[in-house]
Amino acid sequence: MNAEMFIELVYLVSATLFVVGLKQLQSPATARRGNAIAALAMLVAIIATVVDQQIVAWTGVLVGVAIGSLVGGFSAYMVQMTAMPQMVGLFNGSGGAASALVSVEEFLSNPAVVGGSTGVTILLGTLIGGVTFSGSFVAFAKLQELMTGNPITFRGQNVVNGLLAVLTVGAGAAALGAFGVQDTLTAFYVFVALSLVLGVLLVIPIGGADMPVVISLLNSYSGIAGSAAGFVIGNMVLIISGALVGASGLILTQLMCKGMNRSLANVAFGGFGGTAHVDKKQIGKRPVRSTDAEGAAAELGYVNSVVIVPGYGLAVAQAQHELRKVGDLLEARGVTVKYAIHPVAGRMPGHMNVLLAEADVSYDKLFDLEQINDDFDKTDAVLIVGANDVVNPAARDPNSVIAGMPILDVDKARRVIVMKRSLAPGFAGIDNDLFYMDNTLMFFGDAKGSMADLVKAVRELA
Amino acid sequence: MGELMVGLYVFVLATLAGREVITKVPPTLHTPLMSGANAISGISIVGALVIAGHAEGTLQTVLGIVAIALAMINVVGGFLVTDRMLAMFRKR
Numbered sequence: 007m008n009a010e011m012f013i014e015l016v017y018l019v020s021a022t023l024f025v026v027g028l029k030q031l032q033s034p035a036t037a038r039r040g041n042a043i044a045a046l047a048m049l050v051a052i053i054a055t056v057v058d059q060q061i062v063a064w065t066g067v068l069v070g071v072a073i074g075s076l077v078g079g080f081s082a083y084m085v086q087m088t089a090m091p092q093m094v095g096l097f098n099g100s101g102g103a104a105s106a107l108v109s110v111e112e113f114l115s116n117p118a119v120v121g122g123s124t125g126v127t128i129l130l131g132t133l134i135g136g137v138t139f140s141g142s143f144v145a146f147a148k149l150q151e152l153m154t155g156n157p158i159t160f161r162g163q164n165v166v167n168g169l170l171a172v173l174t175v176g177a178g179a180a181a182l183g184a185f186g187v188q189d190t191l192t193a194f195y196v197f198v199a200l201s202l203v204l205g206v207l208l209v210i211p212i213g214g215a216d217m218p219v220v221i222s223l224l225n226s227y228s229g230i231a232g233s234a235a236g237f238v239i240g241n242m243v244l245i246i247s248g249a250l251v252g253a254s255g256l257i258l259t260q261l262m263c264k265g266m267n268r269s270l271a272n273v274a275f276g277g278f279g280g281t282a283h284v285d286k287k288q289i290g291k292r293p294v295r296s297t298d299a300e301g302a303a304a305e306l307g308y309v310n311s312v313v314i315v316p317g318y319g320l321a322v323a324q325a326q327h328e329l330r331k332v333g334d335l336l337e338a339r340g341v342t343v344k345y346a347i348h349p350v351a352g353r354m355p356g357h358m359n360v361l362l363a364e365a366d367v368s369y370d371k372l373f374d375l376e377q378i379n380d381d382f383d384k385t386d387a388v389l390i391v392g393a394n395d396v397v398n399p400a401a402r403d404p405n406s407v408i409a410g411m412p413i414l415d416v417d418k419a420r421r422v423i424v425m426k427r428s429l430a431p432g433f434a435g436i437d438n439d440l441f442y443m444d445n446t447l448m449f450f451g452d453a454k455g456s457m458a459d460l461v462k463a464v465r466e467l468a
Numbered sequence: 469m470g471e472l473m474v475g476l477y478v479f480v481l482a483t484l485a486g487r488e489v490i491t492k493v494p495p496t497l498h499t500p501l502m503s504g505a506n507a508i509s510g511i512s513i514v515g516a517l518v519i520a521g522h523a524e525g526t527l528q529t530v531l532g533i534v535a536i537a538l539a540m541i542n543v544v545g546g547f548l549v550t551d552r553m554l555a556m557f558r559k560r
Contacts, residue, residue, distance in 0.1 A: 038554040045547040061521030070533040074540020082548035104539035108515035247511040253486030254505040356498025368560040
């Protein structure tokens with residue numbers, strides 16, 4: 007067996023370990039080991055590469071590795087769990103940029119002879135990597151509130167985007183020597199710049215509420231960018247792992263779109279609403295019944311089963327820990343407590359689960375929509391904290407703007423307590439019929455304060 | 469069959485394998501899945517090492533080092549933050 011073949015086999019081991027690692031993510035019990043296996047796979051691939059390539063510029067390589075590891079490691083330990091979406095966005099962006107740079111370097115190393123399928127591969131790698139890079143940074147800026155989270159739209163936006171896409175293709179063709187272009191290098195730089203602009207324009211029209219979809223989609227792009235880099239340098243382990251990530255991101259994108267009952271095209275081109283035929287003046291004008299901490303404690307403390315529905319308002323108020331205390335106290339009283347998590351409860355797929363895990367809620371008490379929806383008619387009381395559209399029964403009305411959106415069927419429970427600041431509408435901009443139902447009690451106030459009061463009130467129950 | 473075609477075969481089959489494995493990941497773990505997958509996409513570190521190790525000229529050397537640094541942010545940060553999250557998933 008020659009050396010080249012040996013290296014190829016080591017890469018194969020690495021690719022296999024990636025799949026095995028991802029497979030272990032299928033259960034919370036094995037997931038941590040799965041992540042470690044994937045990290046090992048990465049180490050194997052890196053060592054194989056270093057051994058295989060007669061690296062001449064060692065100093066530079068080591069400097070790059072040191073800087074990257076320090077920055078990455080530091081960020082990973084410092085980041086707050088609520089800030090996870092923007093962190094993943096940043097990591098996505100760095101990965102995309104690295105993939106793009108691989109393609110850029112390949113072009114620069116020999117711009118004159120690049121042509122045919124190799125040239126197209128290089129351009130694709132540059133484009134996807136570039137879009138991932140700039141798109142991810144815009145998503146980061148939106149989530150971090152460095153810029154407005156609202157959709158940025160202007161007249162003729164789609165025309166401008168279309169024109170830009172045509173220009174990008176043109177610049178790409180010119181970089182490969184089409185149209186009799188001599189200065190292919192300049193054409194390539196124009197192509198790189200246009201790719202970056204395209205990434206920005208694709209993300210700015212998307213609103214804050216749609217960020218889970220965007221983050222998932224960019225995650226998918228970062229994988230495909232890695233694959234493209236693999237095609238450029240002819241390396242299978244890049245192609246395989248990139249494809250795995252691409253598939254993962256795409257699945258999550260589809261799930262998020264389904265959770266919001268919207269098509270990807272609808273998210274990408276903006277325009278959530280149809281709020282035109284909603285009479286905004288009528289929102290919050292109907293009478294509701296309200297309660298306080300003592301009232302809510304009595305409703306929750308003397309029953310058999312309680313389901314808690316946390317929404318993003320909970321995370322914004324940082325009230326997860328108090329919520330868990332309420333859950334613990336209820337369990338100590340013999341109440342069965344479950345947590346129902348809507349797919350888009352957080353700012354990225356599974357975000358709410360992480361926030362509750364951080365607050366030390368046992369993962370076997372977290373249920374997703376399909377698992378728990380049949381249980382609500384057997385549930386004594388539901389406690390909703392900072393969630394709105396995802397529990398709006400209007401989704402069952404075919405004439406509603408949120409018609410068909412998957413919702414948690416909380417209205418089927420015997421008693422519903424909604425902890426919320428006001429009757430203000432959620433992202434969908436419509437009134438929530440749940441608030442006005444006979445079995446609903448509104449518990450107005452800030453989630454953190456209300457939850458602290460509730461902890462005290464449950465503790466004082468006889 | 470050319471190298472490009474082999475690559476395409478591998479890409480398509482790997483995508484299908486990924487689909488099979490990942491659809492079975494429970495929603496509870498979707499955030500760690502995403503950050504873990506994200507770390508895996510840092511595999512472009514391999515490409516970055518290849519180009520940086522052979523870089524000629526200042527521009528290419530600098531770009532190569534930047535590529536390595538960016539890929540390592542993705543790899544190290546991604547795997548560590550995923551581990552940090554998964555460590556919090558406990559059953560009591």
